[in-house]
Amino acid sequence: MTLTDVPNTDATSGPGRPAAEVPHMKWWGWGVEGVGFHHEDKPAFAPFVLQAVGLDLGTATKAEAPSFDGLDVAPSVATPELLDALRAAVGDGNVATDDLDRVVHAYGKSLRDLVRIRANAIERTPDVVVYPADEAEVGAVVRAAVEADAVLIPFGGGSNIAGSLEALPGETRPVVSLDVGRLRRVLDLDEDSGLARIQAGALGPDLEAQLNERGWTIGHFPDSFTHSTLGGWIATRSSGMQSDKYGDIAQIVRGLRVVRAGGVVDIPAIPSASTGPSVREMIVGSEGRLGVITEATVQVHRRPEQRRINAYFFPDWAAGLAAMRAISESDAALSVTRVSDARETGFSLATSKESHGLSKFLSGTALPTIMKSKGWDLERICLSFIGFEGGAEHVKRQKRLVDAIVKQHGGMGVGTGPGVLYDQKKFDTPYLRDFLLDHGAAGDVSETAAPWSKLAGVYDGVVAAAEAAYERIGTKGWVMCHLSHSYHSGACLYFTFAFVFGDDPIGEYDVVKGAIQQAFIDHGGTISHHHGVGLEHSPWLEEDISSEGVALMRSLFTAADPGGNFNPGKILG
């Protein structure tokens, strides 16, 4: 076994970097200050938005940038004794009670979070934020919080969209947000086993850079990769866009260290074990309710010799779905299988840049003519991306297998050009939500997974439910979908919906989001494939895993945390 210490890639931000250097997203939106979505170079975007949701970007008023000074932040109720204990645990400079730090840690980035924060309607702000430097300090914080009967909420990147971070509105106990951002190092790399020990607060790009330096990758790339952490991925059962090859985080994480009031849960990284119900699995998806994850040992892979994403078109959604199912049944071993419905295909064309986008790709070639000559209706075509990774021979063989399946299903390949664009754009799309909010519109997502036999029914049911919901709230709305993350028995369907707000943004959002979630259940899907449960999805948990399933989970949380100190209310509502 080769256990090697990976050198710190950045001496100024190694262990013990001060709290002030832990990066955070904008308090009011996605990503970093100064970066946002704009459409000046995307001529098809404004007409698309007008047609999809009736929003005229030519005349719509853009909201002023939210002002922090205008926010009402309730005073901290952390007692002097608690603050003293926390300062003793992590040092004076790593305990924050200023309003900005407290607001940054109040919510994740769900639409509900963004609407509330922009409307100066924060319901409960944490009273204090602490930044421990190592596991021993995490232990001291946990003990101080439990002794003071405070609520302790672990904070990773703050990117969740399920209401997993907020303290309950009526919480009267002091609320401590434990930010793991100083724990960001790859500690060991076992090259014989393909296992890396990584601290839980490492953000995606940080941990990937440390692994890449040694020629390895974790292979986990959620769309929120740039602003989410290893601990957050584990605590929410996250899934990345290359999960077809690397697995969801539940498969990637093998070993764990979790700090609880009584001590540390230490799960070694064993490839498979039959030691009763899996404690590892209990921690994965626990959303901070069972303790603070300080580090995980994860499967890592040597960086592939080749990595490419090819684009394909199908004449319609049914053909695209059938091809994805056939691929999952075949011998093909791929990294990405994704197909968009016709609406999402239209959206992709509309958000392409004129100079080198998908629209140019389509209009500047003979493709539309070829499609029409095949009898395709261009309003119904579906764009697909398939990812290939590995040695040159492997990639060549997989590509041959996929090409044959695509052909059998009436599709056609269009090369790697659009795939390169998809790869480059994938982490920018999240900024679009803030742009829509600036213009009085909602854009959000809901995702599910279902067996292959039920996917078409789930899709039809969700589209019908969303359209009925738009009718109920009296607005013109949009819903689009893609299939991604294929498994032997089924796949994930990822829906994006948008509409212009009326007088009651959260009430209207609840009608649409609720209708989509209920349709998942009614048609045989789950309430969440990779966004966790939090508060947002908890109303449907019983219908998803049965009342006995919920009772079992409740017994676990109550027994493990009798004082209800660890992120209470999440998952079970």
Ligand SMILES: Cc1cc2nc3c(=O)[nH]c(=O)nc-3n(C[C@H](O)[C@H](O)[C@H](O)COP(=O)(O)OP(=O)(O)OC[C@H]3O[C@@H](n4cnc5c(N)ncnc54)[C@H](O)[C@@H]3O)c2cc1C
């Ligand atoms: C635009 C956008 C795109 C997204 N795309 C994806 C995607 O492709 N795939 C995907 O899976 N998700 C996606 N998400 C959701 C989100 O990024 C994930 O849920 C992510 O795993 C959260 O990680 P985080 O570090 O930001 O955790 P946070 O948001 O900080 O926390 C989430 C939950 O985990 C708990 N937690 C965090 N760290 C720890 C720890 N160390 N110990 C114990 N509990 C902890 C928190 O208490 C909270 O309950 C997306 C979100 C947005 C806004």
